[in-house]
Amino acid sequence: MIKSAKDIGIGIIGVGIMGRGHALYLSDYVKGGKVVAIYDANLVTAQKVAKEVFKKTKVLPKVYKELSMILDDQQVKAVIIASPDHLHANHLEQAILAGKDVLCEKPLASKEKDARKVAKLVRNSKSIVGIGFMRRFDRPYQDLKKEIESGKYGKVLQIRCTSRNVSSPTATTAMLLTNVAVHEIDIIRWLLGEEIVSVGVNYAKKTRRANSNLSDPISVNCHTESGVLVTIDICANSTYGYEVGMEVITENGSLVIENLGQLNIAYNFKLSARKGGTLHKNWMGRFKPAYIAELTAFVNSLQKGKLDKNFATVEDGLAASIACGLGVKKL
DSSP states (O other), rough: OOOTTTTTTEEEESSSSHHHHHHHHHHHHHHSSEEEEEEEEHHHOOOHHHHHHHHHSOOEEEESSSSSHHOOOOTEEEEEEEGGGGGGHHHHHHHHHOOOOEEEESOOOHHHHHHHHHHHHHHHSSSOEEEEEEGEEEEEEEHHHHHHHTTOOOEEEEEEEEEEOSSOOTOHHHIIIIIIIIHHHHHHHHHHHHOOOEEEEOOOOOOOTOTTTTOSSEEEEEEEOOOOOOEEESSSSSSOOOOEEEEESSEEEEEEOTTOOOOOEEEETTOOOOOOOOBBBBBBHHHHHHHHHHHHHHHHHHHSSOOOSSBBBBHHHHHHHHHHHHTTOOO
């Protein structure tokens, strides 16, 4: 997609899987915004992604070797933070102090104290800040929320979640909470409109593919304010394909988001056909439409000067970090 001079200049902080995906989706599918600058600790990687962006937009982003340089660039009106998790809070803080609007990938922070500190800073700023919980923009999850809120199926009693990555060579057990379960915790808060009040962890037999700092797989068990039981089964090294799914068990039915992004409902003794096919290698493929919708909403937010209502706020990010912290304390 060719970009115009009127498009809002956006900088990308960190261009690993997530940052590169944001840069390319923004360049290919989103009107009104353009990638004008990139920062990554690996300069070679940053230059490679800049060239990929140029092929799509005919705009060659500047490549910076220091974070301060991209934040000082006046052409950069907003930034997307996709750096490693433990750097999110610091990078968000610096972006806010530089007066930038921000789309910060989840989690808000890996540690609760850092999340609280940066959330306070955001509250007292004039910056637009959205947290990258992209499932809120995913059609199956949006349809699931509508079905739950319809009241047709009665009260929600239990939720079972599955999250499996193909390979996670550097993951730790704590990261299975702060990096993986954080998605489920946010989406459950969003679906039910209530907080997670307790989090526990159960261990499974350890796969030989887990490193010395990782117990894999695990099951995270939570309760919400109203007593809904949530189980989140996480596998960091499934090897066979990327899977994310959720079953919401209600008084009158079962509502299931399948691994390939289909909502199936078992109700009144009927069950719709389930979808088969090839699993994705990672989240970027499964949630591509959601990422595009999220980026579109972010650019619209910048144009209107107000965060889109579908975005997770910094308060949502803080709540998710606090809940994950409850589980980390149990490790």
